[in-house]
Amino acid sequence: MGELAPTAGTHTACRALGVSRATVYRRRRPCSTPAPRPQPPRALSAPERHAVLEALHAPRFVDLAPAEVYATLLDEGRYLCSRRTMYRLLAAAAEGRERRNQLRHVAPKPELLAIGPNEVWSWDITKLLGPVKWTYYYLYVILDIFSRYVVGWMVAHQESAALAERLIAATCAKHEIPPDQLTIHADRGSSMTSKPVALLLADLGITRTHSRPHVSNDNPFSEAQFKTLKYRPEFPARFGSLEDARAFCQPFFTWYNTAHRHGGIGLLTPAMVHYGQAEGVRTQRADVLAAAYAAHPERFVRRPPAPPALPAAVWINPPAPISSPRSEILDGTAPQLATEPLTASRIDVDQGGRHLHTPSNGPSDASAPDTSAKVRH
Numbered sequence: 001m002g003e004l005a006p007t008a009g010t011h012t013a014c015r016a017l018g019v020s021r022a023t024v025y026r027r028r029r030p031c032s033t034p035a036p037r038p039q040p041p042r043a044l045s046a047p048e049r050h051a052v053l054e055a056l057h058a059p060r061f062v063d064l065a066p067a068e069v070y071a072t073l074l075d076e077g078r079y080l081c082s083r084r085t086m087y088r089l090l091a092a093a094a095e096g097r098e099r100r101n102q103l104r105h106v107a108p109k110p111e112l113l114a115i116g117p118n119e120v121w122s123w124d125i126t127k128l129l130g131p132v133k134w135t136y137y138y139l140y141v142i143l144d145i146f147s148r149y150v151v152g153w154m155v156a157h158q159e160s161a162a163l164a165e166r167l168i169a170a171t172c173a174k175h176e177i178p179p180d181q182l183t184i185h186a187d188r189g190s191s192m193t194s195k196p197v198a199l200l201l202a203d204l205g206i207t208r209t210h211s212r213p214h215v216s217n218d219n220p221f222s223e224a225q226f227k228t229l230k231y232r233p234e235f236p237a238r239f240g241s242l243e244d245a246r247a248f249c250q251p252f253f254t255w256y257n258t259a260h261r262h263g264g265i266g267l268l269t270p271a272m273v274h275y276g277q278a279e280g281v282r283t284q285r286a287d288v289l290a291a292a293y294a295a296h297p298e299r300f301v302r303r304p305p306a307p308p309a310l311p312a313a314v315w316i317n318p319p320a321p322i323s324s325p326r327s328e329i330l331d332g333t334a335p336q337l338a339t340e341p342l343t344a345s346r347i348d349v350d351q352g353g354r355h356l357h358t359p360s361n362g363p364s365d366a367s368a369p370d371t372s373a374k375v376r377h
Contacts, residue, residue, distance in 0.1 A: 128155070
């Protein structure tokens with residue numbers, strides 16, 4: 001730039017080299033030291049600041065706050081400075097801090113892995129607006145994070161640890177969950193962290209985990225399912241009654257489990273993945289795509305089409321880098337999904353919480369048996 005600018009001009013040289021003219025002019029300008037900032041007339045002088053710090057360091061004031069020192073000096077007929085100036089001078093001397101040892105409690109980040117159904121469930125509660133203002137119904141939903149299958153749900157008048165306990169117990173019994181197999185994840189709501197639920201999970205041999213405080217991303221699958229529910233075109237602005245809410249949720253969860261093609265599981269329905277039908281459906285889709293490729297290969301530029309893949313593992317907060325202790329995930333030898341049909345449970349609790357029902361909400365194939373049952377308390 002120094003050689004080209006005198007002959008071609010600064011503008012032409014900057015255009016040729018792709019340099020901003022402002023940068024060139026800034027570098028040519030000699031560095032000037034900033035002018036000293038004038039001291040405000042109201043500022044304390046150096047001897048006055050030293051006198052304030054000496055007063056604050058006095059043995060009789062060592063355990064008093066600056067406000068008390070200020071008041072004590074006023075009672076003695078002395079005024080050194082304002083209370084705010086005392087705090088400012090202490091901060092400048094690095095002497096204004098919390099004197100107690102403040103411990104920071106950081107909740108651990110949950111890291112959960114599922115490579116098949118009924119390994120990790122996620123559950124949450126959302127509010128449904130009632131007929132009038134300040135009236136709500138509470139929807140409890142338990143979701144399998146691997147298959148996205150809603151294994152249990154309930155609508156009640158209130159959020160209660162006792163109702164949550166009954167829902168979890170009935171759902172685990174319906175799906176015949178053995179001890180030491182399942183992990184149930186939830187946020188830190190009062191029902192989720194309640195003692196009855198904790199004791200129930202301990203008795204059933206189920207591991208429980210919770211989200212970090214104020215971190216909604218630690219429970220993403222339940223939050224996404226609630227969004228799917230409330231963004232449905234037929235979702236009403238308000239429900240007229242508890243029975244109205246149940247009448248809406250019954251067909252919705254049937255649709256969600258058996259007809260909704262989920263983007264997170266290879267555009268399969270949750271029932272297909274949960275009941276071991278995924279590979280058969282993907283094989284059928286592959287045959288259709290192969291026939292389409294054979295008929296018009298010129299329409300597929302890069303490679304023959306293939307159906308979307310089903311994730312081999314589903315994480316809540318995967319570690320970085322992902323290092324799974326299960327070697328079958330890495331070498332592609334993950335076990336096949338269970339083919340035994342299960343049914344999602346639904347619990348209906350009246351306002352007094354006197355009884356519950358668990359009708360069937362199983363897979364879409366007609367061969368699955370109806371294992372609906374009633375539990376009466």
